[in-house]
Amino acid sequence: MLSIQFIRDHTDRVKSDLSRRNTTAPIDRILDLDDTRRRLLQDVEALRARRNAVSKEIGAAGKDAVARQAKIDEMRGVGDRIDVLDVDLKATESDLNRLLLEVPNIIDPSVPDGPDESANIVVETVGDLPKFDFVPKPHWELGPDLGALDFERGVKMSGSRFFVMRAGLARLHRALIQFFLNENIKAGFQEHYLPYMLTEASLFASGQLPKFRDNLYKDHEEDYFLIPTAEVAFVNLYRDEILPPGMLPLRYVAHTPCFRREKMAAGRDVRGIKRVHQFEKVEMFVYCEPDQSEREFQRLVTQARALIEMLGLTYRVLALCSGDIGFNSAKTVDLEVWSPGAGEWLEVSSGSNCLDFQAHRANIRYRPALDAGPRFPHLLNMSGLALPRMVVAIMENYQREDGTIAVPEVLRPYMGTDVIGHA
């Protein structure tokens, strides 16, 4: 979140970024509550200071019972007055906090203006659209034709937006995960195995809650949410900690499943496995000092692009506009690969620089030097890359006229074959 301090000091900036986002937040109300809070706080603390002072005198009075009793009588009412003011103060703080949690991040000045995704800017397109001697099929035809993608049975056991992969496709899926992990490790990202279920407090810390509850799966018996992305776990890794000097930057990677309700997206992308409730993703995550975050961001983008390029796919780089940027993010780049069967660009990676927004929510700090006070680090994330969309991309790009699928060169060691045939 944005600190109340920041909102107080940069009110105009915060408001103009909100309008760039094409959204609103009760900034004036927040400033108002903050005034009230500080006024109450000063009153309460003055009373507390007095009570503390007199209490010490009572303790020091020793055997002088008369003086002692006089002071006790004097203080008797003070405690009650403190309690009364404190109730007000607590209520004000809780109102303030609730509103603060709903204010989105500021927007980086480099982000293009625009109301929604239609205004995103294609920064760069790499590679040419592939040409086929035949009419390329979409993956929702290729997969079932190979007997390797089964929608009906997925739906039978779990409902819509679930599917089963088998044989060559299942193996391709697993090979991609291994490939991504290995390449990211080579690039200096440390592998992690993370919990897939997190507490409500953790989802608040990462910014999923309170606003995006509708997109999360929750256990009804206990306080557990299924992660919608590994980012959520990575943010919470150092929640409520102060990292010692010399630890940053931290460059992490993990493969996790992701669970999304996608209620908002009902009716969208119903065909195929582009938008599903359960998918795998390899996620990169960085903790760094503020003056390094732009450099780290570029590093993430470069790494994710390298993965796509190694697989020989055509892709484009999108700079998300101010109206399409996520709640936590100050700046986001998406990578989309061309999907010749479906005839569309497919988002396989999204990278965000969240600045210190999540660090504030999660109360993560670092110490720049042994004798320095704690500061908030910047947190960044980027997919590297998302499944099963990359399976889709490879299927559609590497399909052959007979319906089989060639295995990209770099994946052959992982697959032990150069073609995915009929299961």
Added chain:
RNA sequence: GGAGAGGUGCUGGAGUGGUUGAACAGGCACGCCUGGAAAGCGUGUAGGGGUGCAAGCCUCUCGUGGGUUCAAAUCCCACCCUCUCCGCCA
């Protein structure tokens, strides 16, 4: 899930309801000493919030949240977590 024990500062570990934000020890930082180091000696060593140009002052925090009291690390209640034993189990 059952029974028991316990949660205090960077760490270990004290703490009788009243100058305890917290003894003592260790660690770490700085200084002295030394050719250099060790040892030794000295000093310092939490975070949040409020206020102030600043120095500073005030306040909160001893797992979390309530309660009792003029006053709570200390007493009471609830919850969370950790450890040991038992049960169950991939």
